[in-house]
Amino acid sequence: MGNILFLSGVMLTIGLKSTMQFFTKPKNYKGTISFGVGFLLVLIGWPVIGMILEGYGFIVLFSGFWPTIAVFLQRIPVLGWIFQQPFVTSLFDRYRGNECRCRTP
Numbered sequence: 001m002g003n004i005l006f007l008s009g010v011m012l013t014i015g016l017k018s019t020m021q022f023f024t025k026p027k028n029y030k031g032t033i034s035f036g037v038g039f040l041l042v043l044i045g046w047p048v049i050g051m052i053l054e055g056y057g058f059i060v061l062f063s064g065f066w067p068t069i070a071v072f073l074q075r076i077p078v079l080g081w082i083f084q085q086p087f088v089t090s091l092f093d094r095y096r097g098n099e100c101r102c103r104t105p
Contacts, residue, residue, distance in 0.1 A: 003039050003054070023061075031060030 011019045023032045035057030041050030073083040082088065 003042070028061055031057045031062075033057070034060060 007019075010022075014022070022028065034053050038050040038053030038055075038057055041047075041053060043050075070083070074080050074089075076083075
């Protein structure tokens with residue numbers, strides 16, 4: 001039920017055509033297939049393995065949005081302070097691909 005609501009929410013948010021384009025992009029094939037196979041496994045009665053595959057597919061599909069989410073989290077008034085700490089921002093930078101390349105003297 002949650003998967004159907006998730007997919008319908010994405011369709012209502014960005015539209016049917018954009019949703020189809022998003023899931024059928026060549027760079028998103030791995031995530032789409034993982035999510036779809038996981039969904040099928042949940043339907044046939046293998047929920048644990050299916051949910052693991054769905055989770056992996058979700059992370060792969062939406063990995064391009066993590067930098068946007070990181071900026072949003074840093075701007076939340078109270079919790080933003082936690083996400084602006086050096087150890088947390090280094091994690092965000094690593095996932096953005098902007099690791100600090102410091103010069104040695």
